Amino acid sequence: MTKQLSWKVGGQQGEGIESTGEIFATALNRLGYYLYGYRHFSSRIKGGHTNNKIRVSTTEVRAVSDDLDILVAFDQETIDVNVSELHDQGIVIADAKFKPTMPEGSVAKMYAVPFTEIATELGTSLMKNMVAVGASSAIINVSLDAFQSVVQEIFGRKGQQVVDKNMEAMKRGFDYMQEQLGGTIESMSLEKADGKKRMFMIGNDAIALGALAGGARFMPAYPITPASEIMEYLIKKLPDFGGTVIQTEDEIAACTMAIGANYAGVRSLTASAGPGLSLMMESIGLAGITETPVVIVDTQRGGPSTGLPTKQEQSDLMAMIYGTHGEIPKIVMAPSTVEEAFHDTVEAFNLAEEYQCPVILLTDLQLSLGKQTVDPLDYQKVEIRRGKLALGQELPELDSKAYFKRYEATEDGVSPRVVPGMANGIHHVTGVEHDETGKPSEVASNRKIQMDKRMRKLNKINFQNPIHTNAPHEESDVLFVGFNSTRGVIEEAMERFEKEGVKANHAHIRLLHPFPADELLPLVENAKKVVVVEHNATGQLANILKMNVGHAKKVKNLLKYDGNPFLPHEVHSKSKELL
Template structure:
């Protein structure tokens, strides 16, 4: 038996690839396996090659695999584009309809299954996805009743007749391929799963759930890949808790609506990707000047302009740190796992109200859309902190106004919601005094700037950096962010096996950069290797700017639209020793 296996399905977009992957992986999750998925899809609704890859393991995993064991192909293009990933002795399950051919020089074992023909016999060619899933399930020798339960969950709302037809499609796919293969393939028999209950979700869904748990009741957003799923998740759920989602006419309306809702006392957010964040930057400055809380999610994708809307990249750091004219305090945090996507959203809402600054939650496409196993979430950890939101104000002296922007020792002023007795104040995007009234006094200007910029001096976030540092003086300190953590750890395993000492830091607090936490680890390392999905080394530049050690900082950059593979990081890191 084996401890892990990699499976991929490919075809034309809109052909059922996504639903095949979803049901296949959901059934595996029911058995208790750990899963890590990666979606390669075109930036159009229908047509163009797409594939979904799932890594299945008996132990926790947080990276896509270098190779591939089983490829399910709906067309020849899927074979031609992906066959190079197949390990020696790998398997292709292909639709016999297109007379599949294995390219020369590859020893893959081909099973031509009449996938479309079986589906059409059952009344609908769309059911070919279930025939293909059943064939895969059969080769793995897994219990078909578990797969049938997943089918019932997927199609139950359509009635028993639809469920029965899909169950039959899966059964016939399994029977056909097992007859060809002479039974389940022994070399692909997975060891038993640990049986623990796990969640299986994408980062966007986890962030939506985190926002809901944090008390968010308004989301204003405009659809954009790869952030749209957050909005879609909350559209279905927020109304059940007295909230609402507003699909706005554009990105500017989305953020200004969210700012207005927060000003009114309702926890509100918006979410977008790079092009949308470009449009939101003026309003981010408004939130900074008026000290109004706002949570913004940026799911990074390939840029600039429209760029690569459906591909992996981590190139928005500089934009999130420096965007908006003038100078305002802000917080940028970057979750690195599905669990952190959930917990970080709760922390983001607490931070934005505690410090009264914009908080940006920065993810990347792989973390946002890659479906992964996730430990059960601990709702007991949820704590709501609304900062200096006050009510029952003491009576003001006659002719005095509430000091919404009062100069305080920690730089954070009391905040009220509209209608609070005694809380009347002026709000404007121009410079203002303590009561909010416009002021161009040079003394006031300096006082207000200092107040705003110093309010993050006491900032503390949970796990600003993740540190795995077994060595006092490592050869390499490997540094990453976002979705790269698991891939770095797998590369480290190979490096350590060859006697190369490595420590690993995942930076989660992007801005303000946690220099005091990072510096001691950087100082002890022989070389610092910063790994990021962009061309210019934006995280490496932040380390050099805030910590130093530029002379021993090395960069591994990938910006072709695909995530890092463990083997790539191993080879490139080894060359830097």
């Protein structure tokens, strides 16, 4: 038996590939297995090759697997594109309808299974994916009982007959595969899971849930891959809590509407990807100079321009820190797990209001759309902090010529904040430089006072654990540094180095700006080499590290920017070349 295996289903976009993976993974999640899924898909609605690779384990996993145990193919292209991932004992189960063939030299075993024929016999060829799931279950020796509740939930609204037909399709696939195998394959049989209940979700769902828990009640947004699921989740849920989502005409409108809502005292966010963030930059500057809190999610994808809309990349980092013209205080956060995506979203709203500035929550496609097992979220950790917002307070009376000092030059740089309509809270709001009451001012001394005031906010950001650290060695041969979804592959590479006697530490950056130089410096100083793992062509995180921490001669780049996520063996083998 095995503690872990990887399974992939592939075919043409629009023929049920995603639902096949969803049904297979959901059932295994409910049995208590840990899962990590990554979906490869084309930037079109229908057609083009797509696949869904799912890693199943009895212990926690946070990365795509190096190789592949089982490939489910609905067309020949799936075999041709993915067969190289199969190890020597790997298995291909392919729809007999397209007369599948294995490429020359492949040693993996192929079974032609009549997915379409069996499904058609039962009434519709659409059930071929259920036949495939049944056949897969036979290989890994998992009872079909595990799928009953999943099928009931998905098809129950269509009537019990439809549920029964789908279960029968799975049973036919299971029985056919068992007959072909002549029993069970010991090396493919999964060990029993612990049976604990865990969630199975993508990072975008966690962000949306975090926004809801964090008190957000308004989201203006424009759909874009890979951010749209945040909007789609909140469209369903926000109305239940008195909130709403508006689909705007573009990202400029989305950002300015979010700023307006926050100015009025309503926690609001917007979410987009690189192209959308480019359009928002002027608005982000407006939030900075008017000191209006706003939370913006950037789900990074392949660029530039339209680039690779459905592929992995981490190339927005510099733009998120330095993209606006002029200088404003800004906070850039980078969760690395689904759990962090939830809690960091809550914290983003707190920080935005405490420091009255834009907060960018930076993710990447792999984290935003990769589906993984998540332990139950701890809602006891959720707290709402609104900073110097004077809601419910009586403000001092002003004489007829006075205005409220909305932009008062305070020691910590954060001024008292009011919302429109509060008695004695009248002030100007403008995107030009202004004095303490908001009135436009070009006086040199005032400009310096206001600039210094705004920038003081960044002197000490109260952010817990700005670096996720796994540093078992006081002095290391190598320090790995990364952000967002590379955490899992780095951890697996570290395990391999440890077995080889190489002392490896790991620092994963969760607060990208202001950069946690003081926390990172001791780890860098005590490492012989620093390997920065990131998905871009210019080593953006490495350059930021050099700017803030120094030790440039130690720092080595490990880059990947072909649209695919790092695999553990790539980080391990390519790091060896750099040491």
